[in-house]
Structure formats: structure tokens, C-alpha cells
Amino acid sequence: MDWNHPSEPLARMIPRKAREKAGAGKLETRNDLPVWQRAIQVQNTLNMDLPLDRDLVFLDIESTGLNVVRDRIMQIALIKYFKNGKAPEEMSMLINPGIPMSLEAYQVHGIHPKDVANKPTFQQVAQKLYDFIGNADLAGYNSDRFDIPLLMEEFARVGLEFDISRRRTIDVQRIFYKMEPRTLKAALKFYCDQDMEDAHDALADVRATIEVFKGQLEKYEGADYVDEEGAVVSSPIVKSVSALHEFTNDLRFLDATQKLKYDTNGVVVFNFGKYVGQSVVEVLAKDKNYYNWILNKEFSTQMKQLVKKLMKEYEQNKKA
Numbered sequence: 001m002d003w004n005h006p007s008e009p010l011a012r013m014i015p016r017k018a019r020e021k022a023g024a025g026k027l028e029t030r031n032d033l034p035v036w037q038r039a040i041q042v043q044n045t046l047n048m049d050l051p052l053d054r055d056l057v058f059l060d061i062e063s064t065g066l067n068v069v070r071d072r073i074m075q076i077a078l079i080k081y082f083k084n085g086k087a088p089e090e091m092s093m094l095i096n097p098g099i100p101m102s103l104e105a106y107q108v109h110g111i112h113p114k115d116v117a118n119k120p121t122f123q124q125v126a127q128k129l130y131d132f133i134g135n136a137d138l139a140g141y142n143s144d145r146f147d148i149p150l151l152m153e154e155f156a157r158v159g160l161e162f163d164i165s166r167r168r169t170i171d172v173q174r175i176f177y178k179m180e181p182r183t184l185k186a187a188l189k190f191y192c193d194q195d196m197e198d199a200h201d202a203l204a205d206v207r208a209t210i211e212v213f214k215g216q217l218e219k220y221e222g223a224d225y226v227d228e229e230g231a232v233v234s235s236p237i238v239k240s241v242s243a244l245h246e247f248t249n250d251l252r253f254l255d256a257t258q259k260l261k262y263d264t265n266g267v268v269v270f271n272f273g274k275y276v277g278q279s280v281v282e283v284l285a286k287d288k289n290y291y292n293w294i295l296n297k298e299f300s301t302q303m304k305q306l307v308k309k310l311m312k313e314y315e316q317n318k319k320a
Contacts, residue, residue, distance in 0.1 A: 052083040054168075055136035061147045062109040064101035068149040072097035073122055074111050076151075078132060091132050094119045102277075103264055123158045130160050139170035184208055191215030255303045268310060280307065281314045 059078045065071035077092040096119045140147045155162040185196040188208045192215045198204035220237035236247040254260040261271045268280045275283045284291040
């Protein structure tokens with residue numbers, strides 16, 4: 001794809017936050033305040049009433065993709081709180097990852113390849129980051145599963161051992177998920193103000209599910225959905241099976257196990273393994289052994305049916 005001149009359809013696919021970073025839109029910010037006053041505002045935002053017996057670093061990473069082993073850091077931001085109570089310190093930098101990034105990643109963070117083309121590599125900034133973190137504990141949002149493992153891999157590549165066995169970690173996402181559970185019991189209480197009886201009895205569960213669904217239809221009638229990037233879907237919860245199917249399913253994926261998906265051109269590609277991102281039909285037309293391997297391994301029945309259907313259509317089109 002031409003990163004310098006994205007097509008109009010591509011531009012519409014890029015979320016508002018990404019477009020603003022890429023220059024397709026601008027955020028209005030207040031610069032009329034004195035520097036000292038802006039500094040106080042930032043300081044007040046960072047203030048946190050949490051006793052510390054060790055420094056604590058919050059971190060967030062933007063990357064070339066979601067694979068913590070294969071992908072690389074493109075941006076990292078850290079805010080360090082000190083156990084001695086001194087003012088928090090920030091560090092933020094763009095990094096040249098040295099490898100291509102996925103379009104999906106660009107759609108999330110909006111960092112263009114040319115934004116990092118002349119930035120330092122991780123190896124060039126690794127020691128600075130390593131020293132900034134020191135022996136601090138770590139915190140973030142989904143950091144236990146993504147940011148921290150990805151950072152550990154980056155440090156390991158340049159010969160720095162980033163040991164977390166003696167660090168404490170706080171995953172803010174886990175607090176959210178545990179304190180605001182998304183169980184059927186919690187849903188019944190939230191939407192219907194009813195307590196769950198005979199939980200995990202199948203008939204009781206399906207009856208409760210129906211009550212929750214009825215409560216959702218009533219509660220969200222006429223309500224818009226706004227995603228995390230600010231895109232608005234007008235009144236998605238309506239009494240229509242087709243509309244609710246579209247709203248509740250990720251239509252990029254063909255199967256429940258998400259092994260097959262559509263790429264940005266509508267081509268069915270593999271979402272796993274050595275052929276990840278490549279056309280299923282093109283790969284299997286050339287590699288018959290891989291086709292047989294899929295059919296004989298413990299992949300879902302749905303996934304196998306889809307693969308068979310795709311190859312059947314390919315053979316029919318080839319004969320036509």
C-alpha cells in the first residue's frame with residue numbers, strides 16, 4: 001500500500017485518533033495558559049494517593065502488532081512515581097522498529113512508518129529505558145499480558161535481562177474486569193435487578209439469558225454506541241435479528257476460533273501459523289500437505305468446513 005497517499009476507503013477505516021496523529025484532522029488545544037499553570041495542571045493530573053515502599057512505573061506501548069515475540073515497539077511512554085514522594089517523572093519516545101507493521105496496528109495507533117523512520121532503534125535507547133525503570137514495580141492496562149512481555153523481549157534482544165520475578169505488577173484492566181464482572185449473574189442483576197438462582201443449571205441459565213436480553217432491548221432502545229475512538233453507531237440495539245447479529249459479531253473473522261479472517265481487500269487469509277496474513281486459497285492451492293494437515297489436526301469443525309468450501313469453490317472456478 002502507498003503510505004504517503006492512502007486511498008479514501010482506507011482513510012475512512014482509520015479511526016479519528018489515528019487520523020489526527022497522521023495529520024488528517026487536528027485537535028484543538030489550549031496554549032493561552034502560562035507555562036507554570038499548565039505544569040500545575042499536569043502535576044495535579046499525576047497526583048496519586050498511594051503509599052509506596054518501592055518506585056512504581058506505569059507504562060504503555062504502541063507496537064507493530066500484537067505478537068509479543070515477533071512484533072516490536074514503535075512508541076513507549078512511562079510515568080515513574082517515587083517512594084520518597086518527589087514529583088513523578090515522564091519519559092516518552094518514538095522508536096524505529098526495524099520491521100514492517102500491520103495495517104491493523106496503524107488503524108489503532110496511527111503512527112505512520114515515516115514518523116519513526118529517523119527515530120532511534122530500541123538498541124540505541126534500551127539502556128536509557130532500563131535505567132529509568134530501575135528496580136521499580138510496574139503497572140499498566142493489560143500490561144501483564146502485553147506491554148511487559150513485549151518489553152522483556154525487546155530487552156532480551158539487546159542483551160539486557162529484565163527480571164520481573166521480584167517486581168510487583170498491577171494490571172489496571174484486571175481490576176476493572178474483576179470488580180465489574182461480565183458474568184450472567186452480574187448481567188441479571190444489572191439489567192433486571194434480579195438475583196441469580198440455580199446458577200449453572202442450564203435451564204435456569206437460559207431463562208436468565210432471555211431476561212437479560214429483554215432488559216437490554218429496553219435499556220438501550222434509541223441509545224447510540226460510541227466506540228473508544230469516538231465513532232458513533234446510531235441506535236444499534238433494535239428488535240432485528242440481522243441488526244443484532246451484525247452488532248454482536250466481529251465480521252472480520254469467519255470462524256469462532258478466529259483462525260480465518262478477511263483482510264482489508266476482502267480476501268480470506270490465515271490468522272495463525274507460518275502463513276499468517278496470506279490468502280488461504282493461494283496457499284492451499286500450492287501446499288497440498290498444509291491442506292491435509294489442517295483437516296487432520298484438532299482445528300474446529302467450522303474452520304475445516306470453511307477451508308473445504310473455499311477450496312471447492314476454487315476448483316470449480318478453475319474449471320469454469
